[in-house]
Amino acid sequence: NLSNFTQFQTDLGNHALPNFSWITPNGCDDAHDCGLSTADSWLKTNIDPLVQSTYFQPGGDGLLIISFDEDSSGGSCGLITGTGCGGHVATVIISPNIVSAGFQSKSSYEHENVLRLMAQGLGLTTFPGAAANAANMSEFFGASASAPPVSLSPASLSFGNQTVGTTSAARFSTLTNTGNAALTINTLQISGDFAFAGTGNCSGSVAAGASCSISVNFTPTTTGTRTGTVTITDNASNSPQTIPLTGSGVSSSGSTTLSVSPASLSFGRVKVGHVSASKTVTVTNTGSAIVSIGGVATSGQFAETNNCGSSLAVGAGCAINVTFHPTSSGTQTGTLTISDNASGSPQTVSLTGRGH
Numbered sequence: 609n610l611s612n613f614t615q616f617q618t619d620l621g622n623h624a625l626p627n628f629s630w631i632t633p634n635g636c637d638d639a640h641d642c643g644l645s646t647a648d649s650w651l652k653t654n655i656d657p658l659v660q661s662t663y664f665q666p667g668g669d670g671l672l673i674i675s676f677d678e679d680s681s682g683g684s685c686g687l688i689t690g691t692g693c694g695g696h697v698a699t700v701i702i703s704p705n706i707v708s709a710g711f712q713s714k715s716s717y718e719h720e721n722v723l724r725l726m727a728q729g730l731g732l733t734t735f736p737g738a739a740a741n742a743a744n745m746s747e748f749f750g751a752s753a754s755a756p757p758v759s760l761s762p763a764s765l766s767f768g769n770q771t772v773g774t775t776s777a778a779r780f781s782t783l784t785n786t787g788n789a790a791l792t793i794n795t796l797q798i799s800g801d802f803a804f805a806g807t808g809n810c811s812g813s814v815a816a817g818a819s820c821s822i823s824v825n826f827t828p829t830t831t832g833t834r835t836g837t838v839t840i841t842d843n844a845s846n847s848p849q850t851i852p853l854t855g856s857g858v859s860s861s862g863s864t865t866l867s868v869s870p871a872s873l874s875f876g877r878v879k880v881g882h883v884s885a886s887k888t889v890t891v892t893n894t895g896s897a898i899v900s901i902g903g904v905a906t907s908g909q910f911a912e913t914n915n916c917g918s919s920l921a922v923g924a925g926c927a928i929n930v931t932f933h934p935t936s937s938g939t940q941t942g943t944l945t946i947s948d949n950a951s952g953s954p955q956t957v958s959l960t961g962r963g964h
Contacts (some may be wrong), residue, residue: 610667613631613654616629616631617654617657618908620657620658620661620956621673623661623662623920625663625849627730628730629727631752633647635648637650637845638676639676639713639853640746642929651674654743655672655674658670658672659672659702661683664702664703664704664960665667665703665704665885667704667790667813667815667816668704668706668790668813669704669789669790669792669813669839670702670703670704671701671702671703671725671726671729672701672702672703672723673699673701673702673726673785674699674700674701674702675697675698675699675722675884676697676698676699676751676872677908687865691851697719699717699722701725701745701748703748703749704790705749705789705790706748707747707749708751713747713748713953715747717740717743717745718738718742718788720737720738720739720742721739721742721743721745722745723735723737723738723739723742723743724743724744725735725740725744725745725752725795727739728744729817729843730843731792731794731841731847732841733840733847749789750917754880756785757786757844757845757846758783758784758785758786758787758840758842758844758846758847759783759786760781760782760783760849760851761781761782761784762781763781763851763852764851764852764853764854765779765781765824765838765851765852765853765854766855767779767826767853767855767856767862768855768856769853769855769856769858769898769921770828770855770857771828771857771858771859772826772828772829772830772831772857772858772859773827773828773829774827775824775825775826775827775888776825776826776827776855776940778805778807778823778824779823779826780808780821780822780823781821781822781824781826781838781851782819782820782821782822783810783814783820783821783822783840783849784817784818784819784820785814785816785817785819785844786816786817787816787844788815788878790813790814790815790816791813791814791815791816791844792812792813792842792843793810793811793812793813793814793840793841793842794841794842794843794927795839795840796810796811796822796838796839796840797838797839798824798836798837798838798839798853799836799837799839800825800835800836800853801827801828801829801834801836801855801857802822802824802826802827802834802836802838802853802855803824803825804822804824804825805823805824805825805843806823807821807823807938808821808822808823809821810822818837821836821901822851823921824838824851824853826853826855826914826928828855828857828858829857830858831855831856831857831858831859831896831897831922831923832856832857832921832922832923832924833854833855833921833923833924834854834855834856834857835852835853835854836851836853836854837844837851837852837853838850838851838853850868856898856921856922857896857922857923858897858899858922863895863896863897863951864893864895864897864898864899864948864949864950864951865893865895865896865899865950865951865952866891866892866893866895866899866920866948866950866952866953866955867891867892867894868889868890868891868945868946868957869889869890869892870889870957871879871942871957871958872910872957872959873887873889873930873957873958873959874960874961875887875932875959875960875961875962876961876962877961877962877963877964878911878932878933878934878961878962878963878964879934879963879964880934880935880936880937880963880964881935882933883931883932883933884932884933884936884961885931885932886913886925886929886930886931886932887929887931888929888930889927889929889930889944889957890925890926890927891916891920891925891926891927891946891955892920892922892923892924892925893920893921893922893923893924893925893948893950894923895922895950896921896922898919898920898921898922899919899920899949899950900918900919900948900949900950901916901917901918901919901920901946901947901948902947902948902949903947904916904928904944904945904946904947905944905945905947906930906942906943906944906959907942907943907945908931908940908941908942908959909932909933909934909935909936909940909942909961909963910931910933910940910942910944910959910961911930911931911933911945912929912930912931913928913929913952914926914927914928914929915927916928916946928944928946930944930957930959932959932961934962934963934964935963936962937962937964938962938963939960939961940960940961940962940963941958941959941960942959942960943956943957943958943959944956944957944959
């Protein structure tokens with residue numbers, strides 16, 4: 609939007625400047641048609657209040673780029689950008705994150721380098737036109753000041769079981785600016801059956817070394833495993849950051865039912881003292897509520913391993929691997945027993961094998 613400069617002064621007074629402002633003085637105040645003393649007076653009157661504002665104090669995130677009119681002392685070769693005979697633009701960079709007061713670069717930069725710097729200041733990670741391949745101007749800010757790294761703890765949030773249609777207590781992840789420059793948070797987005805709880809405080813700017821919290825609630829819309837993601841975009845070197853979210857929706861009055869397949873296992877002939885190849889029994893929660901697994905056991909000359917854990921979410925399954933290790937010859941029998949809170953518990957699988 610084009611606005612009169614008085615609007616900029618009003619916004620500055622209210623600490624409500626937009627993320628990006630382009631200020632163009634008139635032909636006299638920009639030293640094109642009038643002397644340097646006129647331009648200097650304009651800068652002192654209009655720009656000095658900006659530099660003195662909190663945007664440019666320690667912990668602020670202000671970035672001011674002042675470019676002056678081209679130097680016309682290039683001689684007969686004219687104003688050719690990038691040559692040693694004129695076309696040079698004097699540029700001053702002001703920021704609370706400058707590597708040192710009065711720092712002066714010995715490098716020559718083009719317009720596209722400054723364009724890239726402005727884009728980085730806005731938190732962009734892709735750059736338009738020639739700026740895409742232009743060198744950055746990080747020497748002004750030290751090794752990491754222009755792109756502070758960010759850490760998240762914990763890196764993911766798990767909400768466990770939650771009754772469908774009800775909202776969980778908030779869970780938190782702490783975002784820490786581990787760099788030495790202010791972090792600017794541009795957007796926070798969330799997906800799935802999850803929402804920001806409203807008790808976090810991550811927004812705007814996070815000073816170097818400071819932290820803020822992101823709070824999330826889980827409200828499952830259906831039973832089963834639910835997933836989502838918090839996505840944070842900012843000016844950090846590792847932007848965007850993501851926080852994976854998981855939770856399980858459960859029915860308030862659902863049935864607990866397990867399916868066990870197959871109903872029996874036969875291992876055939878196995879030498880005494882040897883162990884057979886494993887055979888798998890699949891257990892699936894076919895009900896509408898979580899099933900609690902109390903234990904899995906075998907009898908006789910059989911053994912098992914499993915990944916069933918202490919519970920099975922609705923629709924989830926697990927595997928039980930059974931082996932036969934005969935200690936005597938002849939037909940051997942046993943039972944695989946699954947203890948749980950499902951109807952028909954305990955579930956059993958018949959086991960047979962022959963030692964020889």
